[in-house]
Amino acid sequence: MRVKVQAIGDLREYFGRDPVEVALPDGATVRDLLDTLDMRLGARLPGYLWDRETRRFKGPVLLVVEKKAVQDESASLADGIEVRIMRAIAGG
Amino acid sequence: MTGPIKGYAGYQLRVELGTRVSRVEPIDAHTQRKFLGGASYAAKVLYEEMPAGVDPLGPANKMILATGPLSMSNIPGGGSIMLCFKSPLTGVWGESRVGGDFGPDLKKAGFDYVIVEGRSETPVWMMIDDGVVEFFPAEHLLGKTVAEKSALIREQVGDKKLSILCIGPAGENLVKISAVMSDDRAAGRTGGGAVLGAKNLIAVAARGKHKVEAAEPERLKTILRGAFAEIKDNPMFVGMKQYGTIGDLAGNDDGGDWPSQNWKSNSWGKGPELFDAYAKNNFIKGFGCYHGCTMACARWVHVADGSYKTPEHGGAEYESISCFTAYLLNENMDAAVHCTWLCNEYGLDTISTGAVIAFAMECYEKGLLAPEQLQGLDLTWGNAEVLPDLVKAIALRQGLGDILAEGVRRAAAIIGNGAEKFAVHVKGLEGPAHDPRSGKALGITYATANRGMCHIQPLEGMAWDRGKLDWGLGKYGVPDPNTVERWDEQGKGAVVQLLQNGLVLPDIIGTCKFYMYGGITIDHWADFISALTGWDMDGAEILKAGERAINIQRLFNVREGITARDDFLPERVLTQPAFGKYADEPAVVTRDLEGMLAEYYAARGWDPVTGAPKEEKLAELGL
Numbered sequence: 114m115r116v117k118v119q120a121i122g123d124l125r126e127y128f129g130r131d132p133v134e135v136a137l138p139d140g141a142t143v144r145d146l147l148d149t150l151d152m153r154l155g156a157r158l159p160g161y162l163w164d165r166e167t168r169r170f171k172g173p174v175l176l177v178v179e180k181k182a183v184q185d186e187s188a189s190l191a192d193g194i195e196v197r198i199m200r201a202i203a204g205g
Numbered sequence: 206m207t208g209p210i211k212g213y214a215g216y217q218l219r220v221e222l223g224t225r226v227s228r229v230e231p232i233d234a235h236t237q238r239k240f241l242g243g244a245s246y247a248a249k250v251l252y253e254e255m256p257a258g259v260d261p262l263g264p265a266n267k268m269i270l271a272t273g274p275l276s277m278s279n280i281p282g283g284g285s286i287m288l289c290f291k292s293p294l295t296g297v298w299g300e301s302r303v304g305g306d307f308g309p310d311l312k313k314a315g316f317d318y319v320i321v322e323g324r325s326e327t328p329v330w331m332m333i334d335d336g337v338v339e340f341f342p343a344e345h346l347l348g349k350t351v352a353e354k355s356a357l358i359r360e361q362v363g364d365k366k367l368s369i370l371c372i373g374p375a376g377e378n379l380v381k382i383s384a385v386m387s388d389d390r391a392a393g394r395t396g397g398g399a400v401l402g403a404k405n406l407i408a409v410a411a412r413g414k415h416k417v418e419a420a421e422p423e424r425l426k427t428i429l430r431g432a433f434a435e436i437k438d439n440p441m442f443v444g445m446k447q448y449g450t451i452g453d454l455a456g457n458d459d460g461g462d463w464p465s466q467n468w469k470s471n472s473w474g475k476g477p478e479l480f481d482a483y484a485k486n487n488f489i490k491g492f493g494c495y496h497g498c499t500m501a502c503a504r505w506v507h508v509a510d511g512s513y514k515t516p517e518h519g520g521a522e523y524e525s526i527s528c529f530t531a532y533l534l535n536e537n538m539d540a541a542v543h544c545t546w547l548c549n550e551y552g553l554d555t556i557s558t559g560a561v562i563a564f565a566m567e568c569y570e571k572g573l574l575a576p577e578q579l580q581g582l583d584l585t586w587g588n589a590e591v592l593p594d595l596v597k598a599i600a601l602r603q604g605l606g607d608i609l610a611e612g613v614r615r616a617a618a619i620i621g622n623g624a625e626k627f628a629v630h631v632k633g634l635e636g637p638a639h640d641p642r643s644g645k646a647l648g649i650t651y652a653t654a655n656r657g658m659c660h661i662q663p664l665e666g667m668a669w670d671r672g673k674l675d676w677g678l679g680k681y682g683v684p685d686p687n688t689v690e691r692w693d694e695q696g697k698g699a700v701v702q703l704l705q706n707g708l709v710l711p712d713i714i715g716t717c718k719f720y721m722y723g724g725i726t727i728d729h730w731a732d733f734i735s736a737l738t739g740w741d742m743d744g745a746e747i748l749k750a751g752e753r754a755i756n757i758q759r760l761f762n763v764r765e766g767i768t769a770r771d772d773f774l775p776e777r778v779l780t781q782p783a784f785g786k787y788a789d790e791p792a793v794v795t796r797d798l799e800g801m802l803a804e805y806y807a808a809r810g811w812d813p814v815t816g817a818p819k820e821e822k823l824a825e826l827g828l
């Protein structure tokens with residue numbers, strides 16, 4: 114299966130302006146996607162953004178599917194969906 | 206009228222401090238539907254009742270405590286109240302919001318608004334208890350910290366949960382950057398603490414059993430349940446709950462949205478390690494600042510030991526911490542947490558206090574401070590040790606603190622020798638911790654916000670341009686932010702006026718703005734208000750009320766002498782960053798502020814020279 118990964122805002126500086134297509138085995142989970150992102154991009158993501166040990170985002174950066182933050186790493190992903198990477202910016 | 210209008214307590218309390226006479230006045234449905242409440246209704250009252258040129262620290266200034274129809278603890282973000290007045294810091298429109306339970310409790314006490322007039326001969330505190338007003342002597346509270354004052358008042362009344370607004374020593378000393386506190390939460394900006402201090406009103410407490418009646422209670426319950434369910438997985442909601450506002454530290458530094466060393470740069474590079482230090486050493490837990498907040502972005506923090514030992518308290522907000530770290534090149538997070546706590550306890554605005562200290566450090570660097578002004582203080586950039594004493598000196602107006610207590614604009618005038626070149630403010634209000642060199646829309650919001658260079662109204666410029674949020678305003682004409690390049694300038698003036706009209710709403714309907722970031726749209730607000738009041742309002746109508754609020758505040762400012770020339774950005778902000786990630790990135794610098802503002806005035810219907818709303822616009826808004 115394939116999912117599209119699209120970074121939002123200035124995170125595109127690290128993930129690219131256009132969506133990245135990621136191939137995953139059928140039935141892949143959020144954890145599988147994070148592992149794949151680590152393999153493909155982990156080395157060039159800044160330390161404050163990405164924890165290479167746990168292969169997770171650091172700070173308020175979230176994976177978003179259909180406008181909802183995905184917090185359960187064991188959740189399955191569906192073929193063809195778009196996963197957004199978004200920074201929670203409020204800062205007041 | 207057969208009783209209070211639905212959805213409101215239905216009355217305003219007018220208090221004359223000199224005579225201690227208070228009057229209960231009914232509010233009418235027509236006016237409330239037009240202005241809604243908060244900083245909008247308060248602007249109407251101040252504009253109509255107060256002449257131009259009033260001394261902000263004289264008895265003729267009025268302090269309005271203004272809830273909105275949604276200031277209720279069952280509403281998303283409803284723990285909220287606005288304080289509105291003529292600002293002693295800026296000389297123009299002054300307003301400040303504070304979270305906590307005071308807003309909902311004022312309604313329970315029977316009032317939507319309190320209009321405080323005159324001046325008490327002696328220090329007093331005021332109790333609003335289920336519709337009854339009582340004054341108590343407050344001499345014994347003078348000089349005490351906010352926590353001490355609040356504890357003494359609660360002890361006197363025998364009510365541990367009493368909601369209190371009070372000033373600290375800074376407000377008593379008429380410090381122009383003083384706050385009004387509600388325990389750990391601050392109505393920080395534009396010097397409200399000094400307004401109350403000048404009135405000799407040291408604290409106000411409210412409680413009661415009054416119930417606001419909804420026009421359609423069942424419908425309200427249903428739509429509230431739906432809204433809470435809808436937002437709980439919203440990424441912003443989740444991010445704010447997990448990390449609080451301070452979670453933005455590292456990302457904003459990286460994104461060029463972190464003013465550093467008194468705005469010499471828009472990034473510093475120390476954000477990640479400072480955030481890690483805070484997470485490891487200072488953070489205890491998140492909490493909601495009023496009973497009912499599910500987003501709970503507030504942080505419970507401390508410094509366990511060492512020279513900056515600080516008790517557990519609610520604090521360490523993004524703005525406060527940024528102004529005590531990056532602004533000053535201070536790498537000691539414990540010192541920053543300690544100083545922001547000191548600001549709260551002494552009743553100082555954390556943002557303006559950090560900003561005036563940054564300004565002082567630059568004066569020191571440039572050799573502009575005389576030895577008698579310095580009195581041995583070492584104001585070298587990053588010297589954390591000097592900070593606690595300096596914070597106290599500002600609150601107590603001692604030594605250099607007496608000059609800094611005036612805010613950067615006046616302090617620069619006193620110090621002279623070109624200091625005004627690096628006094629970063631708009632309309633006299635010190636800049637906060639977001640930098641228009643991260644996205645151009647923010648510059649327009651900073652230049653034009655009615656209270657000056659504040660961290661509330663301008664936020665949306667930053668969050669649309671860089672954060673790519675649109676708050677559901679797409680259907681009202683706001684372009685999809687994902688189609689917009691943050692460094693571009695063209696077209697943003699027109700967008701900003703729409704963003705302002707929409708994002709001013711929380712401050713007039715009585716809610717916390719972060720819920721709009723967390724997924725509550727103006728259509729939700731309109732639904733809530735309709736079910737509460739029975740008015741059948743839609744998003745477009747409340748958006749119009751937002752526009753009306755901005756315009757009446759602008760009229761207030763124009764009458765005080767504000768023109769388009771006061772809508773500017775400080776030179777520093779228009780300069781290439783001197784260091785950091787963006788030092789070699791020319792795109793960050795605003796090229797054509799005038800052009801952006803021309804677009805803005807055209808979209809607003811304001812005269813580009815006088816800056817005043819045109820007659821047609823006023824007629825359209827019924828002003």
Ligand code: SF4
Pocket residue numbers: 282284304305492493494495498499500501502503717718719720
């Ligand atoms: S979201 Fe944060 S600021 Fe807003 S009401 Fe809740 S705790 Fe207070």
